[in-house]
Amino acid sequence: MLSINNLQAKVEEKDILKGLSLDIKPGEIHAIMGPNGAGKSTLGNVLSGREGYEVTGGTVSFDGKNILEMDAEERAREGLFLAFQYPVEIPGVSNLEFLKASVDSIREHRGEEAMSSVEFLKLARAKCKLVNLDQSFLKRGVNEGFSGGEKKRNEIMQMMLLEPKLCILDETDSGLDIDALQVVAEGVNSQRDPNRSFIVVTHYQRLLDYIVPDFVHVLADGKIVKSGGKELALELEEKGYSWIEGEEA
């Protein structure tokens, strides 16, 4: 599904990713852990096509397509979804209007018929319920005045509506209390599917108690320095990132 080979990228003239390789098959959950500044968020941004990130080497193939040549919106339409660490507040643009525009563009790309407003509203309300967001959130500005947990639940709701093939969760656990974390994790788990893969980027092991990964990778200084099963996360929690860095040295 996703094949990253020797990816190198820089931001503002600074090399961040220095030869990252990763293969993800349909249905797999990969956790990417690592110390601050290792390039975890950069990976999500580069994959989703954010401007300002310059790819200087390597390839990324998503379902056989070279996504590095695509605009952000084309990647989203191809089935790539980034759940933001800090979802943006957009006053004046209603959540419902945003979601409908988003779903419409993705359905159009898939060659599916546009949903009617009524049909869509029903669907959006149902998804709200699943992530425990009040329906009134549909009427409010996108993320406007939402709490940290509400913003993350809104991200998960978007994921449910867009039904992507690959979801990148960028530090989705940051700033969440344990209850909110559970709601978010349940939302993610409900979306597990043999054809859908996840990259869970996190600094802490606790999220992985709720979203259990198939593989754990440690990212340090722009590269994956260690890979293993879910037990690697526990080991990391216990020994700290300095353990990996020490081993590498």
Place this chain on the structure above:
Amino acid sequence: MAAVDFNQQAVAFASGANNSGFLKSLNEQGLKEFKALPFPTRKTEDWKYTSLFALTKHDYNQSIQTSDASGLEILYEVADLNANRLVFVNGVYKAEASSLESQSGVLVSTFLGADSVLQAEIASKVGQSAESDRNLFTALNNAQVNDGVFIKIDKDVQVQKPIHIVNITTAQAKSSTVFARCFVELAQHANATVIEQFVSSDEEQNVIMNQTTEANIGDGAKLNHYRLNSEHESSLHFAGVYVDLNRDSQFESYQVLLGGKIKRLDILVNHNVGGSHCEMKGVYLPKHDQHVDIHSYIEHKAPNCTTSEVYRGIMADQSNAVFNGRIHIHPDAQKTFAELSNKNLLLSNKATINTKPELEIYADDVRCAHGATVAQIDEQARFYLRSRGISAKQADIMLSFGFINELLESIPLDALRMKMRPLMAEQFTSNKELTKHLLHEDEEGA
């Protein structure tokens, strides 16, 4: 090419007009003031950012051909707006396109349609509030005014239907100046909604619309006032709005300024007695090479009055906008609460905005705030939308619309709001596919 002397031409034209009617003394006084006022240049402080050079290149005193109102309904009809309507085409009242329903205590009449008793009253009132001695275009309006709308609401009367005044210009008025006038008087505790709409037929016309509105709002009375401009890109618009607020009275104003080549609106509100409230909300969306200039002057002359001004503008292409908001707190105006906010979005690096909020305070116990911002589309918000499959172009439109949506949502007249949404969305693109998501306001109720 010999430059046209706008003043000279206008004076010659005004002097030649047959001003022997009931407004003779206003016309004469206006002409005198007009002659005394200098033609504004870029050195004139109030006109620093608006060039009137166009007026010196062209003679705007051609005579107006007759035209009728048939086929123009599409320009002004608002679905579900149950209003009393007065339609003027090129300054001439069209009874056949108008509909007025009588209500006790509500007087709505054209100047020319009034009987001699009412005309005498009109002559005694019109021009009393307008500061023609300092505004060239208002002086010219006084000099030329012939017909207009006179609205008088009796004590305690709540006007049931909005009063919708439509001013249309067409190619029959090409290279002419069209004069329009409105006078509103609300007695104690009266309440009315007045919508002034300015539209053009879709044809090259190069018309100057010169319009003046005066409103005298009595003790405890409230006027909801709308000004909606969506004129042809070749037309010019110069307007003055003069409002007098009495004890505990309220003025609520919504201004939507679209279209036109050059547009200038001066709006002056006097808090004369105390306890009055002024609320103004305005949106301007110039594009192409359009120029829009709003000057607001709020005079706090008495204590315990409040003013809230919120203006938002989005400038596209090579357009220009000017916002000058002045709030003047006189020494007696203690316990004033005044706030002014002007936010601007530039969609192109060739567009400009000159914004100047001004507070002048001579009282010591007041609360005032003012602020102006100029920004471009937020990159983070744009990326967020794009990462959900929304195209960059559509994202920009959604974000632009979002920028003014808050003001639009606050329009209390549902029918008008529903009319304005697509009109404003169209400002950003003619591609309906890209604006369809902006137009489903009521689906939440589905």
